Amino acid sequence: MTQPFLSLLGDIPTVTDPAIVRRKSRDFYWYSPLLKTLLDGLHADCLVVPRDEADVLAVARAARQTSTYLTARGGGTGNYGQAVPLHGGAVVDMSALDRILWVRDGVVRVQAGMNMLAMDRALREQGHELRMFPSTKRTATIGGFIAGGSGGIGSLVWGGLRNIGNVLGARVVTLEAEPRAIELRGEETRAINHAYGTTGLITELELPVAPFTDWQDLAFSFPTLAMAARFARTLAMQNGIDRKLVSLSDGGLLAYFAPLRDTAPAGHSIVIAMIAPSGLEATRALADAHGGALAYHASTREAEDDSGRIPLYELTWNHTTLQVLKKDRSYTYLQAAFPPRDTLALVEEMARLLPDEMMTHLEFMPMDGEISCAGLPVIRFTSTERLKEIIALYEQHGILIANPHVYTIEDGGTHRVVSPALAADKWRFDPAGLLNPGKMRSFAQG
Amino acid sequence: MTQPFLSLLGDIPTVTDPAIVRRKSRDFYWYSPLLKTLLDGLHADCLVVPRDEADVLAVARAARQTSTYLTARGGGTGNYGQAVPLHGGAVVDMSALDRILWVRDGVVRVQAGMNMLAMDRALREQGHELRMFPSTKRTATIGGFIAGGSGGIGSLVWGGLRNIGNVLGARVVTLEAEPRAIELRGEETRAINHAYGTTGLITELELPVAPFTDWQDLAFSFPTLAMAARFARTLAMQNGIDRKLVSLSDGGLLAYFAPLRDTAPAGHSIVIAMIAPSGLEATRALADAHGGALAYHASTREAEDDSGRIPLYELTWNHTTLQVLKKDRSYTYLQAAFPPRDTLALVEEMARLLPDEMMTHLEFMPMDGEISCAGLPVIRFTSTERLKEIIALYEQHGILIANPHVYTIEDGGTHRVVSPALAADKWRFDPAGLLNPGKMRSFAQG
Ligand SMILES: Cc1cc2nc3c(=O)[nH]c(=O)nc-3n(C[C@@H](O)[C@@H](O)[C@H](O)COP(=O)(O)OP(=O)(O)OC[C@H]3O[C@@H](n4cnc5c(N)ncnc54)[C@H](O)[C@@H]3O)c2cc1C
Ligand SMILES: Cc1cc2nc3c(=O)[nH]c(=O)nc-3n(C[C@@H](O)[C@@H](O)[C@H](O)COP(=O)(O)OP(=O)(O)OC[C@H]3O[C@@H](n4cnc5c(N)ncnc54)[C@H](O)[C@@H]3O)c2cc1C
Known part of the structure; x- marks a missing residue:
């Protein structure tokens, strides 16, 4: 079923073993008895594990060519089924993109698949720490947090992820006709913030850090x-x-x-x-x-x-x-x-x-x-x-x-809609609707 | 007039030159046309310049013995005439107590007469900075700020000086029958916070610092x-x-x-x-x-x-x-x-x-x-x-x-009174009313 897609991936690591693919299709949706009924048993057809941005681009191109659905995955700790593929396709495990690229002037540039505890430990060595993290810090990735979370420990001081200044930049692989990696700055990052990976595959993030404190x-x-x-x-x-x-x-x-x-x-x-x-x-x-x-x-x-x-x-x-x-x-x-x-x-x-x-x-x-x-x-x-x-x-x-017993972006918000800007970003970056299909309810494919 | 007092001071530096004494009796009260009328021409009889806490204690004992009024002075930048002696006596210039004693765990212990710019520069070398400072940082002392100020640059994040947690401790020389140096912790420091030096001579302060930032x-x-x-x-x-x-x-x-x-x-x-x-x-x-x-x-x-x-x-x-x-x-x-x-x-x-x-x-x-x-x-x-x-x-x-055209603690506040706790501290630490007399209007000497 995903054979044409897989055949385009060259040496990019892939997994088709059903047990592993099923496991990597689940997250913490079972937290909600309602989501449990809705999402139990849903899974992707295969797993791809890009090693770098070039791999992510190759995955995006192959998906466009073969019309294969892609659902990004970090630590798989989302609790609204954000990472559960509703219509099969491939899960894109981002966890091999796990390096800090640089830290300077109170800002870190990091690959999106990095585990947050590892990231915090690496920052600590340079006298910094994460401004905020979800209580799942030990297992979550920074990309999954930005794409699927909203705030957490540290928000008392710094506010939530959606507050201006908490996400400075993001590098994103689009699913345009010609997929490419683009840089979003400042408010442009709203395109991927809490968008459940429906608008692009995040490869890098730029975030302000806090000074290390011995809490x-x-x-x-x-x-x-x-x-x-x-x-x-x-x-x-x-x-x-x-x-x-x-x-x-x-x-x-x-x-x-x-x-x-x-x-x-x-x-x-x-x-x-x-x-x-x-x-x-x-x-x-x-x-x-x-x-x-x-x-x-x-x-x-x-x-x-x-x-x-x-x-x-x-x-x-x-x-x-x-x-x-x-x-x-x-x-x-x-x-x-x-x-x-x-x-x-x-x-x-x-x-x-x-x-x-x-x-x-x-x-x-x-x-x-x-x-x-x-x-x-x-x-x-x-x-x-x-x-x-x-x-x-x-x-x-x-x-x-904000109802946590629903799996779409819209139903999880207090206003039950996505912003016009986010809807426009979806049309721009994923016009074919290949990214995490069904999670942006209001996106009706042309 | 202050001869008996001066004769008890041993080798503690003193100044009786009228021009200097007059200059060191003024602050920025002229900011207010009303205070200018009220305070112009008022001055102390002499100036004493203690070099350490032992000197401050000796000054306090001499003042008690001779019933000499003492008005503490830091940088002399107060703008309500806080540092202007209303009834003569001695100005106690604290600026020779100018050393940082230690910095650890995000806390500094400093002598009260230290200039705030010098303090901030010294903190910077250790990766810290002042949480907040008045716009007079270049000339003000840390003791004058705590005793006479209220907040300033940095208050947007840390609140004002009176907010819990911004002053951790203070060492204070009292004017009790037997003057002594005591340590006030936490909320006890309200005894000296914005009290215009009417309750004791501050020799040391313990304050939380912020991480150095290249603002x-x-x-x-x-x-x-x-x-x-x-x-x-x-x-x-x-x-x-x-x-x-x-x-x-x-x-x-x-x-x-x-x-x-x-x-x-x-x-x-x-x-x-x-x-x-x-x-x-x-x-x-x-x-x-x-x-x-x-x-x-x-x-x-x-x-x-x-x-x-x-x-x-x-x-x-x-x-x-x-x-x-x-x-x-x-x-x-x-x-x-x-x-x-x-x-x-x-x-x-x-x-x-x-x-x-x-x-x-x-x-x-x-x-x-x-x-x-x-x-x-x-x-x-x-x-x-x-x-x-x-x-x-x-x-x-x-x-x-908060009327800035008045020189008493009471009239400068929005409630026109001092708290019962501060009134009690005054009776406890300066029962003879020798400290900056006239500034705590409601203190009527027994
Ligand atoms: C016990 C528990 C506690 C939690 N506590 C908090 C909390 O305190 N605060 C909070 O905000 N959330 C919390 N969550 C929810 C969850 O958002 C966070 O755990 C975490 O942010 C998810 O990170 P992850 O790497 O596990 O993401 P995943 O679950 O793997 O993915 C989350 C979403 O992001 C997408 N995604 C992942 N990586 C990328 C990428 N590189 N590019 C594009 N899209 C991507 C996925 O497709 C999915 O839609 C909690 C969940 C649980 C189960
Ligand atoms: C242009 C200008 C700007 C200012 N900006 C601010 C501002 O931003 N924020 C603010 O809070 N204030 C401000 N002030 C007021 C003033 O409070 C501060 O400049 C500063 O805190 C005073 O410090 P100082 O060392 O000059 O104190 P001084 O003027 O010398 O003394 C102030 C008071 O503290 C007492 N005192 C001084 N040292 C001691 C001690 N060791 N023990 C006991 N009592 C002592 C004095 O008796 C006096 O009552 C400003 C004033 C001016 C003129």
Whole structure:
């Protein structure tokens, strides 16, 4: 079926072994019981593993010539089925493009398939670090993060991936009639930002880095959700404290947090923070004043480098839900954008309205110049109908939901559409609709 | 008159030459026509120049024994007459305590009399820099900044001096019955923060530092105030752009800005920014999209190190007014805290209401987790009565005024009182009221 395509690839490594191809066609879509039903069993026909940009170009040309679908793949940790090929074709495993090209003036140029932990370690040697990373840093690639993610640890300071200045440039192989590698600068990179690889194959990225900091993992426990939330929001707003992460999980979640469940009182709400050494004293004093008790303190880097331990960021962002799912598959989650005003009252109100089905989980970050929080509530799944009711309940309270139980770019956004600019980029760079087909719902092939 | 005091000082350097003593009794109070009337001619009786903490302790003991008033002095750049002795006594020149004691884990320990430019240069050698500094960095001391200032360049990211985490510790010589040197940690440092030296003589400070960045001075010109303000606010809110300063001055001020008046069209509003190299491309693109034209670009550090040039931060914060005063003494200024909501509409409204008397000047920074701006409008001074009317006009529009035409701590604040904690610290550390008498209005000696 993909034989004509494969025959054009010369010595580029390819895999047709069905077991491997199936494995490399899956990501973390099973996170969602709805996506599980929709995507289970879907897979590509083959896997190609380009070694450099010339290979990626050859793959793109072969795909155009043979009308073969291409779905790029990094670490395969997307949790909306971003990397699952809906209509077969080839998975393009980008992970061999794994080198840092240069670092200067606080900017890194990197190949898109580089693993993010490896990248962070390499940056560290030069006194830098990633500005932000998903909680999947150990397995995700930088290209997969830009193409499939949105933000994470570090967003409290630097905002999300879509904020101006967080992606400086990208080199992209297009699927035009004559595929070519082009450089996108600044705002032009919106063409590939969170576009699920539907507009091009990213080969290189240029990103600003942050100065290396010896972050300290802290966890504080609080007898009530309200106390924890007040502290978390206050800490997040302290510009004077150098911080990378402020995350809140309610008492129900503690039971799923291996590093903390023996050090914090059962049922207590937990605030996890990554704080620079210079901010430790102030943070502890602030927690004290808010009635919190220190439950854990370790160096993030040491925990990350020790295979027997985990850094606390692996209890935050989308990993919070994963910790629950590891033990109990009956849970799922939502993504909620809380408004910056009356945030804490809304947090408490939602907890009151969904006492048995929802565990509160918040990630603090700025939105339009103001500290607010993203909610990633962990929800007991009973039925699709009930999940829809819960989404409606959040929206009735003015809390926007980005539905994580859908696999198209449009349905995952709060506005349910792609921007006109992104739609135009799709027509320009992939007019034949060969890239990750079906993920940009509104793209109807001519 | 201070003979008994001086005779107790041993070999501590002292000065009684009236010309020098008078010069060292003045600061920048003349900035305000009202303070000029009130403070002109006031001076100490002598000057003492302690070389180390032991000397400071000896000075404190001698003052207690002889009931001599002590007014600490750093660079003498305070602009509310903070350093002017109202009732004679001795000026304590702290500038010989000028060494960095250590730098580690992103924290510096420094003697309080160190010049801030010298401090920043020394930090730079170790890869660090000051988190924030007043526009008087070249002449101010770190102790004078903490005791008499409030924030400045860098506050856009780190907040003001009063924000938790920006002052980690302070060593302070008290004027108790038995003067001693004590260490204040964290929130305890509120005892000396912006207290005008009324609660103790600061000998050492412990402060978090920022990673050294090769800041770039940029100035953009805009045909209208509204366009400039919209750009400045948007830029200030970009967490993805590494920035240290965003300052706006309206078209009337450009004429007073030597480095810019030949490079920007006359009458255009100016936005000055300090941006990391990694953020230049995004900042220029953003300015472009807002209709701004690049009028100036240079390295902050190079301009700072070149005696023939000035860094653009010397056109911002309180220096904006100074640039005007250098040419025209009929101007003065106010300090206004704009609310974070409807900021731009209020900025335009105030410009509309005071077309001939007021030039708009804004400094962007976060307030309670939200980007807002401090206004330092330059005002044509006609009479005290009219100045009061203008203050009332701002306050009617919900814009809080911190009056810079008063010399007491209370009257300079927006609430016109000192906190109960600071009042208690005063009673504890200086029960005899010997430190900078008259500056804490509410302290009535027993
Ligand atoms: C437990 C868990 C926690 C998570 N936490 C976060 C988080 O904190 N923040 C966050 O933003 N996301 C998070 N995610 C989602 C996911 O976006 C991130 O894990 C990560 O960014 C994906 O990187 P990846 O290399 O695994 O990408 P993949 O899953 O391999 O790919 C993601 C998408 O990008 C496309 N793609 C990959 N490489 C390229 C390329 N070179 N060119 C073009 N397109 C490409 C793929 O086609 C796919 O559409 C989480 C997911 C899980 C399962
Ligand atoms: C042109 C101009 C621009 C300015 N810009 C800013 C600005 O951007 N931000 C800002 O916050 N301020 C600003 N200021 C005000 C002033 O606070 C700062 O210039 C600076 O912080 C003062 O430092 P200094 O060493 O000159 O202090 P001084 O003027 O010498 O003293 C200030 C106060 O601190 C006390 N003091 C000094 N040293 C000690 C000590 N070791 N122990 C106890 N008390 C002490 C003095 O008694 C006095 O009350 C500006 C002033 C001018 C004239």
